[in-house]
Amino acid sequence: AAIFSKTRADMAVNQNCSRPYTVFVEGNVGSGKTTFLEQFADCPNVFLAKEPVHKWQDVRGHNFLGLMYEDPKRWSFAFQSIVQRTMLELHQARPELPGQNIKIMERSIYSARNIFVENLYKDNLMAAPEYSVLDAWYKWLIENVQIESDLIIYLRTDPEIAYQRIKTRNRFEEKDVSLEYIQHLHELHDKWLNVHNTDVPKNIPVVIVDANQSMDLVRKQFKGIKNLITKNAS
Numbered sequence: 008a009a010i011f012s013k014t015r016a017d018m019a020v021n022q023n024c025s026r027p028y029t030v031f032v033e034g035n036v037g038s039g040k041t042t043f044l045e046q047f048a049d050c051p052n053v054f055l056a057k058e059p060v061h062k063w064q065d066v067r068g069h070n071f072l073g074l075m076y077e078d079p080k081r082w083s084f085a086f087q088s089i090v091q092r093t094m095l096e097l098h099q100a101r102p103e104l105p106g107q108n109i110k111i112m113e114r115s116i117y118s119a120r121n122i123f124v125e126n127l128y129k130d131n132l133m134a135a136p137e138y139s140v141l142d143a144w145y146k147w148l149i150e151n152v153q154i155e156s157d158l159i160i161y162l163r164t165d166p167e168i169a170y171q172r173i174k175t176r177n178r179f180e181e182k183d184v185s186l187e188y189i190q191h192l193h194e195l196h197d198k199w200l201n202v203h204n205t206d207v208p209k210n211i212p213v214v215i216v217d218a219n220q221s222m223d224l225v226r227k228q229f230k231g232i233k234n235l236i237t238k239n240a241s
């Protein structure tokens with residue numbers, strides 16, 4: 008299948024049947040993660056753990072996503088603290104219905120740390136002391152909390168395409184996001200999942216999907232992935 012530019016998915020056998028086969032969907036802002044997850048909405052054996060962007064937009068009446076984009080130097084630490092906690096909640100969430108032997112998560116605590124926190128720090132939008140606090144929490148969490156993972160699906164887009172999609176969908180908080188910001192996020196995703204594939208989580212297979220095409224064509228590719236996930240989970 009030409010869509011898999013790199014796959015070690017054959018290794019992705021579910022070692023432990025007492026927990027769901029767990030997939031993280033990763034990719035730049037605007038890469039199509041939400042569309043990908045929608046493909047599984049009607050699958051009775053899939054538990055979807057969607058990223059709670061709406062929660063970040065209303066934390067006791069405060070829109071932390073908006074604050075982060077308006078003034079990242081002031082608010083990115085607070086925002087990423089919230090994200091790290093909500094990602095942990097998603098990692099701990101258990102399937103809600105009997106028979107759900109697959110869990111598909113939008114992003115993970117790994118991308119929050121290795122992509123977004125890293126990028127904010129590198130771009131001087133987060134101060135070194137704040138970065139070290141988040142990093143200390145992150146390290147403690149991944150060492151002391153069991154974070155289940157079996158497969159990563161990387162929806163890979165050219166940054167220009169992700170940027171165009173962000174402009175088209177017109178999420179209010181993202182109105183001033185620059186192409187440069189999206190390029191930086193792209194480089195970090197690639198460094199993490201495409202080029203080196205080192206760092207955490209170790210030994211997890213990565214399937215890379217070319218998510219540059221129109222959403223209709225990308226949807227067709229999803230069918231192959233869906234079969235792969237179902238096969239691995241059974």
Ligand code: DCP
Nearest residue numbers: 035036037038039040041042090114119123181
């Ligand atoms: N975000 C962030 N830091 C994180 C996670 C997300 O700054 N640790 C921001 C980036 C986006 C918004 O939150 O403005 C949502 O990001 P995602 O890329 O996770 O979700 P999308 O809805 O943009 O994904 P897609 O377009 O692929 O469906």
